[in-house]
Each structure stands twice: as structure tokens, then as C-alpha cells.
Amino acid sequence: MRKYTGLTEKYLLGQKKRSILTIVGIILSVTLLTAVGTLAMSYQDKLVRQTIQDYGDYEVSFNGVSGKDVPRIVNQAAIGSAGVIHRIGYATISSTSEKEQKENPFAAPYRYLNVKGYDSQAMSKLQVQLESGRLPQKPNEIILSSWSLNNFTSKPAVGDKITLDLGDRVEASTGKVKSVNSIGDYGWNLDEKFKPRMKQQYTVVGVMKTAKNVTWSSTFIYSAITYDDHQKIDPSQNFFIYATMKSMDNIKEKSEAILSSLGLGNVDQGSAQELNRENVLKDIRIEYNNELLKLFGKSTYANVNQSSMYAFAAIVLIIMGCTSAVIYNTFHISVLERISQFGMLRCIGATPAQIRRIVFKEATVLSLIAIPIGLFTGTILMKVLFYNISMLTLGFLNDMHMIILLPVLLAAAGLGLIVVYVSALGPAKLASNVSPLEALKTSGSTAVEQGDFKRLSFAGSKWLGFEGRFASRNIRRNRKRFRITAFSMIISIVMYIVFGGLVNLLGTTSESGIDYSYSLDYQGMNKRIPNSVYNKLVTLDGVKEAYPFYTHQLQAIIPKEKINPDYYQQQKEMYTVEQENGYRMGNNFLTSYGINGLQELRPKLTSGSIDASQMNDENGVIVIQKISMITDKGTNMIIDQTRFKVGDKIKVRSMGDKQSYKTVTVVGTADQAPLSGKYTESAVIQMITTPKVIENITGDNSYDRIFIQANPETDNGAIVGYFKSLVQQDAGYNYRDRIEEMKQARNDAMTLNIFLYGFIGVIAAIAFLNILNTVSTNLILRTKEFAVLKAIGMTQKEIRKMVLLEGVFYGVFAAVYGSLLGTGLSYSVSYLMRNAVQVEWVMPWSSILIGSLGAIIATLIASYWPLRRLERIQITDGLRGEN
Template sequence: MNKYTELTEKYLRGQKKRSLLTILGIVLSVTLLTSIGTIGMSYRDKLVRQTIDNYGDYHVSFNSIPGEAVPKVVNNATIATAGVISREGYAVIRSTDEKEKQENPFAAPYRYLNVKGYDANAMNMLRVQLDSGRLPENPNEIMLSTWSLDHFQKKPALGDRIRLDLGVRKAASTGKEKKINGMGDFGWDLDEAFQAQTQSEFTVVGLMKPSSHSTWSSAFIFPGITFNGNQSIDPKKKYFVYTKMKSLDQMKKKTEEIVSSLQIGSSDEGSAIELSRDNSIQNSRVEYNNELLKLYGKSTYAGVNRSAILAYAAIIAIVMMCTVAVIYNTFHISVLERVSQFGILRCIGATPAQIRKIVFKEAALLSLIGIPIGLLTGTVFMKILFYGISFLTLGFLNDMRMVVSLPILAIAGLLGVVTVYLSAIGPARQAAQVSPMEAIRSSGSTPAENITSIKKSLLIKKLFGFEGQFARRNLQRNKKRFRITAFSMIISITLFIVFNGLVDFLKQTTPSGIQYSYSIAYEGPSKRIHDSVYDDLLRLDAVQQAYKFYNQQAMAIIPKRKINPKYYELRKERYVVEAGDGYRTDNNFLQSYGDNGLDALQAKLTAGTIDKEQMNRDNGVVVVQKISMTTEQGQKLIIDQTDFKVGDQIKIRAVEGSQAQYQAVTVVGIADQDLLSKGYHESATLGFITTPEVFAKITGDDRYSRIFILANSDLPNEPIADYLQALTKEDGGYSYRDRVTELAQAKNDATTASLFFYGFIGVIVLIAFLNILNTVSTNLILRNKEFAVLKAIGMTQKEIGKMIILEGIFYGLFAATYGILIGTALSYGTHRLLADAVYTEWAIPWGSVGIAFAGALLTALVATIWPMNRLNKANIVDSLRKEN
């Protein structure tokens, strides 16, 4: 042996179990970091692609600008790519007949086709969704909405040629052209006329999927898309230019400079809405695609960017600190328990510098073994996870793909190296500085601290006997070892609580969509669906459930003390009309889903209970007061508008109807969402759900004009669709919506989200469990000689076993207490950091706390089983003779 450092390899080979335990700690930590980084990058990639599908692949759009301004935008030095859309005009598919006007007095005079010309970049940026066929490639080709086909005199098919008279909409009485804002249109005037200007012939080459977020005007105004290469810009036309910036830095300033150069007057700003909302109002001249930009940390709302960056940094910091702590703990125990061995080396001539080199070389070797394995296992684990997902029909993650990021792997590896070396500094310094004679006198385990007395606990002795006293004293006399072991458990508990809190946060902010299969509405003069229709639907085997939907706008007097102060500061304009000790509000709805709807709503209550007889007697209502809203600063809030409790009374009356007097209703329950949604209302509406009897009593109206239908997923749904189609042909006042595909998607999304969220929590739990198991087991194994001494002086194996189990319990209790406190505090801290982007009410995570507490005790007990089995087999004399 030429160098003392050559002892390192011999020691690692000679103490294989201890070395493997240390390597395992490093592997687990690097695996955790690699897994989290890979999931984070993959999830971000999924969100970016999904957001592009929903909102478009662009950064900022310039809406309804004159033709001469288009080149100034497209050729601006800050613009990388631009897609241009032109308004080609309206075309009348057919006029609304007299029968339909009688049944629906508010029907539009015509069924319109809103024709727009897209260039190739625009079609790519706005993700035009094909149902069949292909995208238009030249100006004489067109793509139609599938919903519009039945309204043509002759239903067009792919390849057919259609002739359209394109023109403008005007007020029939004045001849003034109707002002159109934005890409789509919302509403019409009954006093409306159409003036044709040009005639064009198109070949139908594609059919668009129907919008998933259509408004009530979608039944009268349908989109049509043709190709416009914009080789020549018509100065008389209005254009929409969708752009991607070369750099997202100072994007808002660059956009304002572009608008200023156009010299088109004042410019309103807004945020992009979902592409599927084709008929919604878009008045803003400049729209930022903030849903996409915030994923890049470049939202035009500074608070959102700051919150997201701080939250991500905090999460990464928590993971890094936990990883550092796990590796430090494992390596520290391994080195600290061998102080006597280093003392022997000191006695035969090794210098402190050489001792430090031995420890650091050991750290290097362990890093070379553990870190690559950790990177590999983390990557392989994620590969297996994503491979499994690929076989499942899961809406939200169905196209999620694994993103292996070299920077993530490099950071994980570098962090592992740095952490192992940092973990070695303290023990190496201690081993180098210890007196050689003192080190030799050590028993081979961590030297007991200089303790003059140990406090006795009569309670411990009474509850657990002398074994409990021994267990408690063992922890007290080796406080450093106790703290190191407990620290590892605390870190694991903290990690679990923080990430479980993040999962709950994501679940709150990820609504899963609609919850019904079909709906049928009646817009005829009576506004009443006959009960025979409801009965017919229930007779269909394919119908799982059907709900009569009663709905009327209601005025309510909201007591001032019941208004959420935070919501009041944001929406003071809602509370301006004082009435007694409260405010009168109009934007409320009294609703009923029938008696069977109340039975289903019971499971959604967060407070109270449903008793239909009591509700009929006391005018009982269930209040839906939580909404999702976005502030002017771009902060998304999940917030309660009011603070009603069970037993409160509210004065309400219908806005329309024969009952003009306010009547008192009693709150019997609180729900966060209504019956048919897992998301929160996005409009500032307060919902009161009641029985049909109470609805009729308050409104003076017992009519329902809509039925929601839940289809049986195990049976074909064609009978439902056939019945609804026949009904609409028989009476033009009926219209229906087929949401089966969307319902299946919503269910898949809910299943997928649960699988993803709890699978991720499972990874955290598994790694935390193995970490605690490793640490506690290592601690006990390294005390073989100590336990042999106790056996030699008369303690039985059963008594030693009880003492070890009690030590595990004490470890678990101590770690659970501190881990819960720290984890809860950090969970609140990350919640506060995210508040500027998405605000939700924070509550103490009692569920996570309970699981963490029970898990800590259980894991600590399980961690004692293997060492106890090893102690049972060990020979007392051999254990006393040899070092660990």
C-alpha cells in the first residue's frame, strides 16, 4: 500500500452492506430530483401544446386593422412570423321561416355564413380543427362547419361546389351597415337586412369540428374559412394579423410601438380567448395570448410572471434542500460511525490532511457509482410511467410525451456531486481533528456525548416500562445521532405535505368540464317542455338519468356582513344599491334540477344536508357561491363571493314572474359547484338551487324549458339522438346539444388527472419511505455492538426488541411533529407565492397531516424489522469482538 487513500476501496468492498446503504441514499435522492425535473419539463411541454391548441400558436394579435396597416405589422423588425386573416363577407344560407319565428320570437332573420380568408400561417397559428377533408389551399376552396350543413337548401358534401353571395349586414329601417367587432359575431337585430355585394363560387374541401364552447348565436351564425394568400392587400378591408415575436422581452413595449407606428388612433388591449369560442365578442384591437405567454414566464401581467417564477423557484429550492438533506444524512452517518477507525490511522502516522483525503475519495467513489445510477433510474422510471400512459385512453395525458432534458440531468448530477462533498466536509474534519487515543477508545459507534445526567420520565416508565426508559435514554445520550436520523424523517414528511398541497392546488385550478351527455331546450312561445317528453326520455334504456332544469334570474338582498371582503374589494360595482342592512343584487339565479337532481347534489355539499320536505316547508336553498375569476392584473382567483352558512336567511324574488314580493329563503347547504359541473362558475353569479315546489312558490312559474340527460355509457346512445332529432323535426321550437364526446373527454380528464396527481404523490411517498427505512435501519445496524453489550448484561431479546420498537415510535413522533409544522408552513408559503397568478383559499391540509403522522410511525416501525432480525441471528461474542 503506497497511499492511505488506497484503504478506501478496501473499506468499501469490506463493508458492502453499509456502502450499499449509502449508495442507496444517493441513488434515491438523485432519482427524486431527476423524476421531478422530467415530470416538470414533460408537463410544461404538454401544457404548451394544449394551450396552443386552445388559444393558438401566436404571441400577440392586431385586430380589425385597415389594409394599409398590415405590411407595417408583418414587416416590423420585431416580428418573426405573421398570419393574416381577412373578412370576405357574410353569406345568407337561408332565411328563418315564419313557423320558427312564431316559436322563437328572438330568432335571427337569417342563417349566416361568416366567411374569412386565412393564409397558411394563420391556419397553422390558429389550429383550425378538421372533422374531415383538408384545409383550403387556394381562394376558390372553402371549409364549412358541420353544424351549418343542414341549413343549406341542398346539403353540401366534400367536393361539391357552392355559390355564395357575399355582402354585409345592415339595419333594415335605416340602411346603416352593422358594425362588426372582432373575428366572430355575437347576436343580431330583429330589424336586420342583408345586402349582397359580390358573388363567389367555392369547392367544399373540408369540414370543421363544431365548437366546444359555442354560444347561443352559434345556431344562426356559422364560420366559413377560405384561403387568402394576401398577395395583394385591399385597403378597404379589415384584417387580423396574428404574430410571433422574435424575442418576448419587453413585448408589451414593442407592441405599443408597433401600434403607434400604424397611426390608427387609440388601441384597446385584451387577452386572447379560446379559439373554439368563434362567435364571442373580441373588441380589443390588440390581444395578448397570455395563456401561452405565462408558460414562458412572459405574460403581460407582471404579477403573474413574478408569482410563477417565485413559486417555481420555491418548489425547486424545497426539492434541492430535501435532496441535500437526504444525501448529507446518509453519508454523515456512514462516516461519523467510523471515527475510531480514523483514529487508528492517526496512530500509525496518517495526517489530518490524509484522513480528509480518504473521506473525500470515498465521497468521489460513491458519487461515481450512485449518481449515474440515480440519473438512470429516474429516467427509466419516467420512461416506464409514460410507456404505461400510452396504453391508456386518458384525455388530458393521452398525448403527453416524455421530455428528457439534458440541463435537468446535468443539474441533478451536479447537485448530487456537490451534496456528497458537502456532506463529507463535516465528518472528515471531525475525523481529522479527533485525538488518536480518544478515537481508539471509542466503541466503534458514535461517541456518546458528555452527559452528566438524563432526566427521567415517570410517564414513559409507567406506559412502556424500563424498555421505554432505555429507549428514551438512548435517544438522549446520542443527541447528534438522534437529530440526524430524525432530520431525515422530517425532510420526508415535509416533502410529502408540500407536494400533496401542490396537487390539491392543481386539482382546484383544473376544472374537468361539463357533466352531461345531451341537453334539450324549448324556445317556443310557451317556454315549457311537456312532461311527456321527460317521461319518454326516462323510458329509453340508454338514458341513465334526466334532470328537469328550472331557471330564473333572481334579485337578492345580500347582508353586508355576508359579503366576502376580498371579493367586495374586487367587485364593488356589484354592491351599489343599498337595501336595509345589505345590497340588492340582480345577477343571481334561482334553479332546480328536480327532486332527483337534489339527490345527486347531496354528494357535492361542503356543508349542510338536503331534506326535500324541510326545503319545501322552509323555502330551503343550496347556495353555490364559489367562482373562478381573473382580475385586471391577470391574477386568477378561486374565491367565494359570499360567506353564507347553513341556517342563514336571504330575501330573494324573481326578476320576471307574477311574484313581486321578496320572500325569505333558508340556506340548507353550501356547494362549490352546481350539479352538472366539476368546474367553478366563471361569471359573477350567485346560484340558489331548490326544489321545484319552492321554485314555483317564489317565481310563480312551474315551467321548465330544458332537460339535461346523462347517457348510460354501457349502451349505444343512438336511441337518444334519434329521439331528439325526431322531436326537433316535429316541433321547430326544440333544439338539442350532443355532448357525449365532451363528457367522455371530461371523464377521461378527471381519471387522468387523478392518476397523474396521485401517481406523483406515490413516487414521493415511496422515496420518503425508502429514505426513512434506510436511515433508521442504518442507525440500528451500526449499534450492533451496543445491543450485544445489553444482551451480555442480561437483557432478553424480547426486551431489546421492545426497546428498539419504542425507539422507532419516539423517532416517528418527534419527526412527525416537526415535519408537520414545517411542511404546513412551507405549503402555505408556496400557496402565497402562487397567489398573484392563481388565488385559492388556503386551509390547513388535515388529510396530508393525518397521513404523514400515521406514515411516519408506521415507517419507523417497519424500519426496525430487518435490524431486529439481524440482531436475533447475531452471536453476542462475535458482535463484541468486531467493529461494525
């Protein structure tokens, strides 16, 4: 051996068990980095694909562009690709009968097709979804909305030819063409007629799926798409351009610069929240697909991008800090137990620099072995997770693919290597600073405690016996080793609390959607559904539950102190009319889902209780306080509108009623309404109550909607058949089938929970293995110490009790400090994300309890195997052998 560093390989081979424990620590760290990186990339890929499907595969749209300006925008250097759409015209497919107009005074005079010309890029960018057939490829081919088919005189099928009278909707009184600049459809009015311009024959080549975000006008206006390559553009028409930029950087500035360079002004700007949204336009409107852009950190809201970046950086630092602690602990314990060896090397001439090089070479060798294994185990762990997800065949995560990217693997390996060297710095410095004389005189890992041993804490009291006193003194005698082991446990608790908080945040902001199968509405003359219809519904096969829906808009005086100040800052314009030390507001709704609907509200209560009799006696209401909103700065905020408490009084009266106010009493609060997993997105204050209270307040006990929950195990043909018979009898009725939507919503909620808690399971498993590794290493390296205790008469049972009590002390200590640090970091991450997602932060009590108990249990389990090993070791072998 020519140099001291040659001792590294001999030591690692000679102390195989200790080396393996160190390698396991590094493997755990790299596994965590690989798993988190792969999971993040895979989840982002799924979100991107889902967002493209829901909102479109474009980044910016230019709406209302004149024909002469289309080529000038599409051919801009900054634009990578663009799809162009224009409105060809309306076509009537049926007229509304006199009977239907009489029964439903809000019916449109016709049922229209809104025919639009898409080029191939537009169909791709707006993700036209087909139910059957194919997309149009020629100007004489068309695809129809599935909802429109039954309104044709003769229901068309794929392959049929149809002839449409294309034209305009005009004001009947003036003959003026209705101004429509949006790609979507506005409503209609009674002063309307249709003016045909030309006949056009089309071949039906496909049927479109119904869009998720349909508008109320979809019952009378249906989409139809034909092909137009836009090689010849009419300069007198307005067009809609959906573009993908060559680079997402500074997308807002680039879009504005494009219009500025063309001398186009009067630009209105907005954010595309959904496909086919209806917008009142100026000359031109720019919309940014921020739902897609924010997934790449390129949102037009700078604060959202910064907040996401800061939160991501904080999470990465927490992971690196935790993994660094795992490896640091392993190295530190190893160095402490080898102080005498380093002291001997110092005695024969080794310099501090050479000692440091020995430790760093050891770190390098172990890294070269452990990092590839960590990359492999992290990948396999994710492969197993994704395989299990694919076997579930449920909603949102059905087509989630495992994305293995070389940059992620390289980053995990690089970060792992950095973490190893950073972790080795402290132990290397400790080893190089060893005094030869002190090192030879003692083991270096044990320092005799200074002070009065008679002053014992509760941990060393007689209540726990002399084993408890021994355990307490061992901890106090070896404070460094205690801190190292406890620190490892603290880190595990911190990881669990922080990532548990992130899971709760994602779960809070994810909406599970509706919770009913059908809805029956009535818009006829008398504005009410007779009780006989409800009574018939509840007897039908397949109906699990039916809820009559009563709703009345109210004026209310909301006391100023009951308005959440944070919400007030966001919506000051709502609070302008002051009255009686409060604000008079009209955006209040008194609603009821029937007596049985109150049962659906019980799990969502945040305070108070539900007692229908009490509510009837006191005019009791349950206030829905939370609301989901997007601020002007693009922040997704879930916030309480009000701060009502049980017992508060609210003055209300019906809209238009000039009589005195009546008083309702708050008997409870909830975050969400019945039959929905979503937070309301409307700036309304909703008060849930009983039908009797609605009659007391408004004098009206009518309802015009019924929600139905169907039995998923029963054929629902009877339900749909009854709905159709109602529509034939009275055109004021219409119904919506939400079976698939509800199933999808439940599947999405279930799979999201599986995904999130699967991730928590990975974190918990790695935290457990971290504790297992550290505690086991600590005990194995104390073999001589336990041999001495057995030599002086301590039985194996007494040693076992002492070790287990030490584990409990470690766990209690780690639980206190881990909970404090984890809670602080959890709040910090939530604070950093406040500009992107703002949810009221709550103390993570459940994570604290589970993490603390888990750490104590893991410590006791980790102590079991080393104790069994120690039982089999003879005293002489323990005193003589190295660990």
C-alpha cells in the first residue's frame, strides 16, 4: 500500500455490515430523489394532456381578426403553428311549435346549427372529440353534435347527405343582423327571425361528443363543423386564430407586439378558462390559455410563475436536506466509532488532509455502488406504482404514463452525489481534527457526562426501573450519538408532515364534481313541478333518491363584521350599499334539497348540527361559506366569504319585496352544497334550509327542478322513459343525463386519492427505512457496550427493556421537535404557493399524530433485529470483535 487512502477498500471490505448499512442509506436517498422526480414528470405529463383535452392545444388566440389580417398574423416569426376558424353561418333544423312556445315562453323560435369552418390545425388545437365517424377533410363534409341529431326531421347518420339553408339571425323589428363576434353562441330573444343566404349540401362524416362545459343555450343552438383550409379568405369576415408560439417565454409581450406591428388597436385581453367560452369582444380580443401555460411555469401571471417556482425549489431543498441528513447520520456514526483508528493513523504520521481524503474516498466508493442501485430501485418502485394504477382502470389516472427522462435520472444521480459529499464534510472534518493522544486514550465515541447523576429526569425515575435510568444515562452520556439518531427520526417526521400537507392541498383544490345521476327541469308557464311528478319518480325502478330543489333569490343585510376581510379586499365592488351597520346585497339564495337533502349535507358540516324540526321553528339555515375563485392576478383561491357562526341572525327578504325584513338563524356552516364535490365559483351566499322555512320566508313552496340519484346496479330505462313522456306532454320539461359525468367524477376523486396517498405511502416507507437504517446502525455499532453490560451481570431481558426505553425516549424527543419543524416548513411551503394556489392553512394534526406514533413504532421495530442478533453473540466475541 503506497498511500493512506489505500486503507479505504480494506476497511470497507473488512467491515461489510457497516458498509452495507451506509450503502443502504445512500440508496434510500437516491431512490427518493428518483421516485419524486419521475412522479412529478409523469403527473405533469398527465396534467398537460388532460388540460389540452379540456382547454385546447394552443397558447394564445386572436379573436375577431379581419380576413385581410389573418395571413399577417399566422406568418409572424414568433408563431410556430396556428389554426384558423370562421363562422359560416346558422342553419335551422326545426322550428319551435306554438305549443312548445306556449308551454315554454323562453324557447327560441328555432333550433339552430352554428356551422363553423375549421382547418386541420384548428381541429387539432381545439381537440374536437368524436363519438363516431371521422373528422371532415373536405368543404362539403360536416360533423354534427350528438345533441342535435334528434331535432332533425329525419335523424341523419354517418354517411348521409343533408342540405342546409345557411343564413343569419336578424332582429325581426329592424332586419339588422345580430352582431356575433365570438366563436361560441349567445342566447336568443323573442324579437328574432332567421334570414337564409344560401343552400349547401354536406355529407355527415362524424358525430361530435358533447362538450363538458356546455352553456344554457346548448338546448337550442348546436355546433357543427366543416372543413375549410382557408386558402381563400374573405376580407369582410372575422376569423379566430389559435396559435402555438415557438417559445412560451414572454408570451404576452410577443402577442401584443404582433398586433402592434400590424397597427391593430382596441385590443381586449383575457384568459381562456374553458373552450367555447362566450365573450363580448372589442375589435380584437387576445386570450391566453393559462390553464396550459401555468403547467410549464409560463403563465401570463408573473406572480403565479414565481410562486410555483419558489414552492418547487423549497420542496427540492427539503428533499435534499432530508436525504442529506440520512447519509450524514450514517457517515457520522461510522466516524464516531472509528475515532481510535483515525487517532492511530495520526500517530504514525497521517496528516488531517490525508484523513479527510480517506473519508471522501470512502464516500466516493460507496456512492459509485449505491447511486446506480438507487436509480434502479426508484425506477422499479415507480414502475410498480404505475402498474397498479393501470390495473385499476379508473378515471383521471387511467392513461397516466410513467415518464422516465434521462435529465431526471442524471439530476437524481448528481444531487445524490452532491448530498453524499456535503454529508461527508462534517464527519471528514471531525476525523481530521482528532487528537492522537485523546483518540488512543478513549474510543472517541463516548464522553463521560459531567454533572450530578442523582438529578434525574422523569425518564430516569424509579417508575421505569434501573433500565430506565440506564437508558436515560446512555442518552445523556452519548449526546452526539443521541442527536444523530434523533435527528434522523426528526427528518422522517418532517418529511411526512410536509408532504402530507402537500397532499391535503392538492386534495382540497381538486374538485370531484357532481353527485347526482339526472336532473329534471321545468321552464313552463306555471314555473313549478307538481308533487305528483316527484311522487312518481321516487317509485320508479332505478331511482335511489330524489331531491326536489327549491331556490329563491333574496336581499340580505350582511353585517360588516361577518364578511371575511380577505374576501372583502378581493370583491370590494360588491359591498357598496350600506344599511344597518352592514351591506345590503342581492346575491343571496335560500335553497333547499328537501328534507332528505339535509342528510347529504351532514358530512360537509364545519360547525353546528342539522335538526329539521329546529330549523322549521327558528327559520334555521346552514350557510355555505367557502368559495373558489381566480383573482385578477391569476391566483386560484379557496376562501371563506363570510364568518358566520352558529346563533348569528341574518335579515332577509324576497327580491322586489318592499316589506319589512324577516330573520333567519344560522344553525350551521358548511364548505360545499349537497350533491356536489365542488366549491361554488359564483359570488353568491347560499343558505341551505328546509322547504317549510322557504315557505315561511318567501310565501312560496314551489320547486322547478329535481335531482335524481340512480342505483348503479339497476337498469335506468324506466327513468329515461318517464322523462321522455313528460317532455312529450309538456315542452317546458327538459332533462340532463349525468350518469357518465358522475361516474367520471367519482372515479377521478378515487384515483386522485389513490395517487396522492400512494405518494404518501412512498414517503412513509422511505421515512420508515431511514429510521430502521439509522437505529439499527446505532445499535449494531454498540455491540461492545452491550457485551460489557452483559459481562457485569445485566440480563438479556433487562438489556432489551433498556434499549426499547431508549427508543421511546428517542421517539418522544423526535416527535416534539419533528412536529414543530415539520409544521413550520409545511406552513412555509403553503405560504410560498400563495400566489398560485391560496387555501387556508390548517394545523396538520393528523400528520403530526401519525408521524410521531409512526416514528416511535419504527424505532421499536428497528430495535428488534439488532437485539435478536445481540442475543446470539457471546460475551467474549462481543468484547473482542469489531462491528
